[in-house]
Amino acid sequence: MSEAVAIERPDEDRQEVESAVVRFAGDSGDGMQLTGTQFTMTAAIAGNDLATFPDFPAEIRAPAGTTFGVSAYQINFGARKIMTSGDQLDVLVAMNPAALITNLADVKPNGIVIADSGAFTDRNLAKAGYEKNPLEDDSLHGYRLVAIDMSRLTVEAVKEFGLSNKEALRSKNMWALGLIYWMYGRKRQASVDWLNAKFKSKPDIAAANIAALNAGHAFGETAEMPAELSGFEVLPAKIAPGTYRTITGTESVALGLLTGAQLANLNITFCSYPITPASSLLHQLARMKEFGVVTFQAEDEIAAAAAAIGASYAGTLGITSSSGPGIALKMEAIGLAIATELPLVVVNAQRAGPSTGMPTKTEQSDLYQAVYGRNGDAPMPVLSVSTPADGYEVAIEAVRIATKYMTPVMVLTDGYIVNASEPWRIPDPTGHEKFAVTFRTDPEGFQPFVRDEATLARPWVRPGTPELMHRIGGIERSYNSGHISYDPANHQKMTDARAAKVAGIANDIPEQDVTLGEPGGKLAVVGWGSTYGPINRAVNNMRDEGHDVSHIHLRYIWPLPRNLGDLLAGYDHVLVPEMNNGQLKTVLRDQYMIPAEGLNKVTGKPFLIGELETAIRARLEK
Amino acid sequence: MSEAVAIERPDEDRQEVESAVVRFAGDSGDGMQLTGTQFTMTAAIAGNDLATFPDFPAEIRAPAGTTFGVSAYQINFGARKIMTSGDQLDVLVAMNPAALITNLADVKPNGIVIADSGAFTDRNLAKAGYEKNPLEDDSLHGYRLVAIDMSRLTVEAVKEFGLSNKEALRSKNMWALGLIYWMYGRKRQASVDWLNAKFKSKPDIAAANIAALNAGHAFGETAEMPAELSGFEVLPAKIAPGTYRTITGTESVALGLLTGAQLANLNITFCSYPITPASSLLHQLARMKEFGVVTFQAEDEIAAAAAAIGASYAGTLGITSSSGPGIALKMEAIGLAIATELPLVVVNAQRAGPSTGMPTKTEQSDLYQAVYGRNGDAPMPVLSVSTPADGYEVAIEAVRIATKYMTPVMVLTDGYIVNASEPWRIPDPTGHEKFAVTFRTDPEGFQPFVRDEATLARPWVRPGTPELMHRIGGIERSYNSGHISYDPANHQKMTDARAAKVAGIANDIPEQDVTLGEPGGKLAVVGWGSTYGPINRAVNNMRDEGHDVSHIHLRYIWPLPRNLGDLLAGYDHVLVPEMNNGQLKTVLRDQYMIPAEGLNKVTGKPFLIGELETAIRARLEK
Amino acid sequence: MNVQSPPEKLTARDYATDQEVRWCPGCGDYAILKGVQNTLAQLEADPKNTVFVSGIGCAARFPYYMETYGFHTIHGRSPAVASGVKLANPELDVWVVGGDGDMLSIGGNHTMHALRRNIDLQILLFNNQIYGLTKGQYSPTSKIGTRSPSTPLGSVDNPVSAAQFALGVGGNFVARSSDILQKHLPEVLKRAYHHKGASFVEIFQNCIVYNDGAFKHFTEKGVQDDMQIHVEHGKPLLFGKEKEKGLVLNRDEMRLEVVTVGENGVTEADIAVHDEKNRSLAMMLAQMEPPTMPVALGVLYCGDAPTYETAVHAQIEQATKANGPGDITKLLHRGQTWTVE
């Protein structure tokens, strides 16, 4: 069992900062994701609030040293509430030239760049497209450069364990982590424990990694660093007491679906087909078998949706998930769920489109598809997830609505949220209000399409129930009996009923509140989904500057909260920032005749707080 | 060669009417569609304007005598311009009890009901659900009933040809036709010629049918009919000189696509999968092989869309067609055409939804899907067909836009238009302005995504062209080279370019005119697609009553005509009648912030003129 | 005191709904409906545990006429919907019904994967070699030269053989019968029902309106004896009025050929014996076509393999044994956590 040795440096001469943004960038093989999650955990334990964003390459495993093979992990941690993973970097750790060239632009002016000079070989420089070695000419003069031969120092640090050079270099990331731990005065014990656990079977590998970690830390301790790099301190944030974990959007949705199913007293049948960035939800649920979760990797998205519908017909909760192109394929089947009025949850992890687009990049451009993208008059509820942790509540709500109203429900996440993580105060799932489904079992007066007066939902019958045998299908159904009907008046009645059922959900969801600011005023910034963080921080900053601006963030896209129209009418201007060409804007303008303006960014990247501040300022000055 | 014998009755004592609505209704096996088309042709030759609507059963071939096996054909013909197939019937010809019970409700108060009493057997009455024979009690007192044993009279009339009773009865429909010919003083020669041609190989069958036709006519001549049935006269309408034919929406779209392809100097590769009511377009084009038209019945709609895209990539005009559910399946592939910027025409014959819905009934509920129904920001032009004949011009325009702007184009027809017919003044296709495609052949500076400055279209290259080998695909493409690009700025630029290209088409289409009325005023009734006829007639009637109301009918759904916003702003109220729950309304409200109101009918049936008049009156009285 | 009296034996009629059957008069579907209702009666199938799932087409109207649970879904997707039903509740007897367009054209992929996964469904393909419901376009099983609204000069593509398809994709039960074989059909359907795993039954069905007589070259009275061979496991492959004809394997050419017992020295011993466990033999039988060879009917192949849904639920039990029944609170706390006071 190895241990963290070097005593922690006294904090006196550390410079206190309210928050900091650090990005670890290196080759896919350099273990940057691990490094990032370790730093995250340690920051969390130190009591910081934080937000992270991993950014891995589109290619499966690009050749070492190439720019398209760079993998990065960014964390924004602070003594105050953290809303985003950060616009600009205070510190960039670049493990090779490719990492430097692809990430340098995001570093603050005069920000810190820590580079492994040992990896800046001619070969790597060429691969990255450098003519000359940027560590040696003055091309980095705008930054505070710390060039260290981490490779060599790591190899030395682990000499004693007699690893091959290749193996030894694998600990490079721990060396870098150690240095950054020192830089922010962090304890290493959590990572030491984690390494010991991870490499239980290979104690020398564990020891080597720990040695590298300590060596990097010791280097900070001892090496005469430039004075202004004497180290920083980020104090704990005011955080509500409780037990915490970090959670990604994928994890929160998976846990929310499971919790929702338990509250509804149902088993889950999750049917999907792999697609980036939605696959991870399938992977998560595939590991929850002891909860009776059935996961089915279908032959395609259509089969996945169809099987989920069959599973709901059979009396379990059918769930399907995909990303834009796959959701497009599911739409005909979703129409069947709408027509036969069966519960179904559809999770769409949005990605940049159209068509294949940029699978690994984020976007919010499937809102049109979710609200309008079906043949016929085919309304269905649409919910959206605002933060990595928010997915838990949204997923539970989706299950509640789907089962209570016998309808498919679309949940919109995106490529940012599913991968990003934040600290989450772990709730008590048993504390949540139950909404157990009651299946119809009474033959007395049973007809499959007789509606509940309040919800307009039809009864849900489990095949296997005595005396309730019946037939349903996609051809228009007679109002009560559900038999095939071509009667004109019946079609009008059923069309109206389907619309009224979904519209009525507005009375069963909370009124829209003002996320930040006042109900009414000069400008409302209306957002949905993963733009929550940057919008909230930007509005916060503008309000600190004394501007009359409020933030309204929607969870319910369809139906919209019943008070939203009146609420928005209270503002002189309504600005709708979206990572698409103005899709929510269309819904708001149509529904409320409010001249909402769009602020649209379609780059595959989240909004920067700065971008929003500028836009808000521009509106206010109008 | 048989001939029409009986001399036509002098017209003196005929009652002149401006227009009349006649419906032939009988069993699927009774040949009502043929009867209707013959009457239509004769009315056209007589110089009437007219509109027809066939209404066949959903079931393939329902058992004889059942209500769901009733097939009907309605024609509205007149001495004035005819806009619809008519709200109510002046004359119903009912060949059996099922036909009577299912169609009686549409007959005018005191309208004429002509029934084949010979078919009102106990068996048939039971099948239709009659307790007593309606011809014998006074349940039809509200109508002018003419009960004739057409069956017996037909059998007698064709005795001489020694046909079996079953065969003889097949001429029943001609007997009825003969009677109605007499009733409206029509010449039989055209039908006689047609019968001789149709049964060239079976002269005795031809003779029998002609004998029945003449017998029915003679019956009218001689039988002492109730005085008020002494016969009617419908004078010729004022119709522009020219050569005419009747045309259905399917025929006009087929001919328009072919004409468009010739104007573009392209061959057609039409790829589809059967579905009601879209299949007939496939059937039409399959018979145009001598025009080099390739038709491909694919294994499903996705394959059909994909193959059409491949065909466009290869340098022909790829076209695909379907109805709502099938169009939903094509959306992912259409996204590929949008991303790779290839021409493609997609024809959607809309039917009642959601899901399978009512395949044989009409609806306009796929507008949302057409305009918004794709993943990602994926704009594409959408055109709509307003009348059976209008499909010709719309299809040509769709080909022009698709090839000039390198984009898929959606054409919306519906179940009413594709089957309905109207007279069509045959145009001179060679007179039409050409828009021949010029394929890129010059290697000089070629890059697959360099855009034309005016249209923003990329070059179209036929594989097989020397030195222009290149690769395209659905992953985001670099602005000029088309190579895969994940660059954020490039994605923004390409997204903007795709949007600008489609939006720019607004400058290349006519400004919206006022279909009927003045630019500005109290009320504008805005329609699209097959509501043209009823809206126009209703507005016309209201204006005759002196009301300030105008009709604006859209051909271009996306992009909208550039002047539409200003035009609509000129009216106090905007009413949007649609056979859906308010889909165009959403687009107008979003685009122009105009409080357009919907008038929505979702019964699977077209609007009645009366329904629109009532709604218009209500608006005006507000 | 209310005693649950055991339901007395159900008759075929008890499996019929009150819905008016709406196929064309003379359609082969009527006979199949009768055959299936008879089969369920003979199996004493419990209506409440029986589900019929179908896609879209004339054949797919089937569920409306069965007094069981029924789901008329969308075109081509019935095997996928049915897979979801069976996965969610393996206790149910799930039958899938559809036409050649539904299950081999748009739905070919779902049929293939249901078969290869070996999920316990009875898949009944009503093959009329035409698209009936959409009024007569040719289908992937139509003979070359089929004139239809979409192929006015005749179809030019090779049809797919449903049985060869099912065997090629790894189907574990592949059988054939016909609408008019009212004795044979229920026997085959009972075998399909009792087979654990995906059972594929191709039923030749006459579409009297759009493809009348498509099968008469082997179903008509005159020819049926010589143009049909009803195969049975372990029995010699004999056919003909007097069972005087048989099949032998030509070893050099590796194909089956027809011989006549008694003629040039052929004895019954020479006749190949049907082995329903041999996929290669099944493939040869499936390939036989008139006029040179008879059409093979009956169970061509019946292997045994674990069923998909059983294995899936076994893993759930395994996981539950290993980790204990899921505790959601524990799950939420899995991984690294920290506490803020």
Next chain:
Amino acid sequence: MNVQSPPEKLTARDYATDQEVRWCPGCGDYAILKGVQNTLAQLEADPKNTVFVSGIGCAARFPYYMETYGFHTIHGRSPAVASGVKLANPELDVWVVGGDGDMLSIGGNHTMHALRRNIDLQILLFNNQIYGLTKGQYSPTSKIGTRSPSTPLGSVDNPVSAAQFALGVGGNFVARSSDILQKHLPEVLKRAYHHKGASFVEIFQNCIVYNDGAFKHFTEKGVQDDMQIHVEHGKPLLFGKEKEKGLVLNRDEMRLEVVTVGENGVTEADIAVHDEKNRSLAMMLAQMEPPTMPVALGVLYCGDAPTYETAVHAQIEQATKANGPGDITKLLHRGQTWTVE
């Protein structure tokens, strides 16, 4: 005066684009890319008349690396897109490239119908028995028990055999090779190219990251001689280092079995001879699996049948002959017309 000089013979390199190849280091796709480029060079294929169409997946990135026309389409639809290309312009040589997920999972139906229609495409399936691009989920060709992110306890469904699938759906050219057989692969690809009609080639491809060694049980040095049989039309089915082993047809059990020439009286005369025109034999060969039997590589089946696109265009010529080249004005006037003065 500018004279068009004939292009001198192209080398494999001339078929490579300037695009950086972006597969994982060590991926089998590199070897296949080389093999295909060599094949085109040997065929002296004209780049301007060559089109590569692919779906989505690692394999499907292929077209970007070929200096020909190329279309990287959407997941699963490449056979359909390629069919449209070929129908529109039969002059083009159309190659289709995709993975086992692309062509047998989501795209299975399109692959099946392209094969059955016999449209003249070269369809290359890179079978690595895994979903590479989406990071390692199991695929329809993965062995039972495959642990993957979506099957943490191992997959439970029977894989489909690509070759048996292709044979079962009526494919007219079915062959197999492997990424590492740099001599064998081009020979097979040339046969596929020269075959008129749909050619299906399954290429075993190692995914070094997510399914490394999936095929080593028959490709590794030590075992390859005994675990592979390279079939050739008209040649006895021999294999083994000294070609001492062979296949014979067990007539009673109707299956192939392995014998050793010389041992218990077996002579080379007893060894079955490969007949690539015999679908049943091809099926038996396709069914063989180690360790009991060797994997059959080479052209398992090659029948001849008219190609779809030829027949389609023949009907167009036929119609043009019969009715004369289309006259649109005439067409508009077809049927009953009347004139208003």
